[in-house]
Amino acid sequence: MNRDYAKYALRRVLQAIVVVLLAYVFTFVVISVLPGDPVTNTLRNPQNGFTEEEITRIVSYYGLDRPVHEQLWDSLSRLVVGDLGVSLRSGLPVTRLIGEVVGSTLVLALSALAVALVLAFAIGFGTRYLPKRGGQGLLRAFPALFLSVPNFVVGLVLISVFAFQLGLFRVIDSEGGAATSFAAIALGIPVSAQVAEVLIANLDHEAGQEYAAVARSRGLGRTRLFLRHLLKPSSLPVVTVIALTVGELLGGAVITEQIFGRTGVGSLVERSVTTQDLPVLQAVVTLAAVTFVVVNLVADLLYPLLDPRVRLAGGRSRGKAEVAAP
């Protein structure tokens, strides 16, 4: 078992590294195929009045006139020594740009995850606690509702009601505690839906098991039954779902940050995509891939340890598919 586990772990780590490298190259290819780059786009703005000669000179300084494979090779050799390059849009080192924003996104993503978990478990508890005709059905509809209301609508409503009408937070102070909480709610709501769906399904399953019936027949209250018996087995699959919601959190952060005026990885991506700032995009995609892969790797590696029922048959864990980067 131990040796099996080591083999399994090694395989998963190697797969993870390949995924990250592929993400890096893939980003390069996709962006290079598109016409234009930040330097040329700025120079070609008719307001600027540059001559062709001037444009050619500057573009060649950035090496953007060289064949794509040479540029890719350059970028890969830089990556190997840990140099992420310089942003073509802002002229600042990529590491500095990412360093400035990563903290904000981390805070947002973690608080959104906390919001999502609290919401999901509250809904889960509610579906077991409320009587069938006393609101349980309504509660069960919540995840679908949360998924179908776009993130930006939630965000705009929150801002309009809590910032502008009630004055509970200032949009200007977008990184402040109050503003962050509301941004986390906007981002956390759709994420909670996925967690809640899985949790409810598992709770229903566990509640139908004999041990639950036995516990109920012994006169256990609904709250104690939920906390003592149903919660733990139902929560295990949630670990996998949480790992998968990393993609949702990162993707949703782009929109949430935009709406709440936060400066995080999402807003950096937005600015870099619109200007085709290749070095920054490569770095961010790689960072996202690393985060996604690491979180899923940790979940995969933890799973067999948490749940002894999981067999490592052929090195695959139960109910877990290989997932590519978002």
Added chain:
Amino acid sequence: MNTSSAARRVRPPGRALRMIVGLATAVALAACGPGVAANRGGSGEPRQGGDVTFLIDSLGDTWIPNNSAISSFQGHIWGHLTDKLVYVDEKGVVSPWIAKSWEQNPDATEFTLHLRTGVTFSDKTPLDATAVQANLDIWARGDATRGINPIGLFPKTYDHAEVVDAATVKVFFKAPTLGFIPTLGYHGSILVSPKTIALPAAQQADLSNDLGSGPFVLSSWKEGDSVVLKKRADYDWAPEVLGHQGPAYLDSITYKLVAQPSVRTSAVQSGQADVAYNPSPQELKSFADQGFTTATPRYLGFVNGFAVNTKVAPFDDVRVRQALQHGIDRKEIISTVYTPDWQPAQSLFQSNVPGATDHSADFAFDAAKAGALLDEAGWAKGADGVRAKDGEPLALTLYANPYLATSKSVDELVSQQLGKLGFKVDVQAFDVVTYGERVKVNSPSVAAYEVTRSFIDAGIVAGILTDANKGENWFGLGQSDQKLVRLATGVAGSGSVEARAPLLDELQGYVLRQGYFVPLTQIVQRIYLQSPRLHGVVYNGLAYANYYTAWLG
């Protein structure tokens, strides 16, 4: 009564009293007239102190001064961090600033600038002749070996500059360059410390390394988020025409990026910020009704309009171009897409450009005349209402200019108007990147190129209208139109504004009557929604708001 209840709805409770006061001020201000005039007339004496928050839709790309100074967004910040050699007001009048006086030779090929003394950059480096020379060189040439662009619109005729003494610089040009002095007031021509100029591009990209001599200095900044400026206590070299000397009244200005237009305007309405940049034109009236100040200053430059490519059939026929010229109802554009704050075009130049003359009659809307011109040119109306000649329909594709938010709506309206005349008009809208790749002035696939361009001096036409001296050749005429070449060369070679004025006047009339340039409306590219507490804002010739003279009431 209507307006006060509408305004109160968006304000937190308990602010009703302040709102009423604000309304009273706004009513008083509204009486002074719209736009710029309303802003200058504050109530009472300027007050010291206060912090202003300005919500902006973008903070541009890089902060390398040469590469960013003309950005519609970063220009706001540069305008407060740096000074210029001359000041150009909203009427295009040039007045002394860091250059306290200047003279030129009769050919306008040599200029001598006399500098104000005692001016320093924020690192205490003196802003003297050596510093000015270093700035002129980098504006004109950039430095391709360090990835630093030249200032695109700086006169390409620049030869070199010489330091005569600490307070005198002599500048030499290869050809007459009457536009040189006004260009020094252009948003690209910002004076930065020679220490900054010497830095590599990656360090210039860090705004904290970019030192100017302006009334504000950088307090902090975060890429893509905000820039905070604080007043410079020893500032004492403002342009005389601003009527205020010494340090600014305000303690600080915070430029904060808020991408959502509705969030920007709601924040100002709810008192969380003082200025929102670029609200939508259609909303301006309701903001004004609620007691907020709105400003729609015009920059100096070309009006919004089409440069017609005479190489593309059927626009090689002057009658078809004239039909286009008379077939557009500009009044309807203003009433439909814009508000009465927008002014009809009177020429190919904005009417505040010195030397712009009123040629409205040359392109007045007259559908009957336009129809007759097309009939005469042999374009007969078919059963479907589209005119055709030799089996070819009278087709035109308009490409909405992505640098002007309202461009697509304007083009769609124009397409309806021309459609009634028998044109078959197609409107294409591309994003900035695709537009840059596909839509170029004077390209065989672009019959009408939509112009939005600011400039400081009308003399720029000499390098645009024909292809003489590597000109941009807007109408595809090359140098085939003798009269246009004569006028443009005359404008370029003029040694004085007085000698140039009649030539410019004749040139405007000629270009419009020939249907080379088809004006739409005067252009407002910078729109401001402002709290009624803020007074004394001044807009310069490039329509940037200047808060040096501003104060909070």
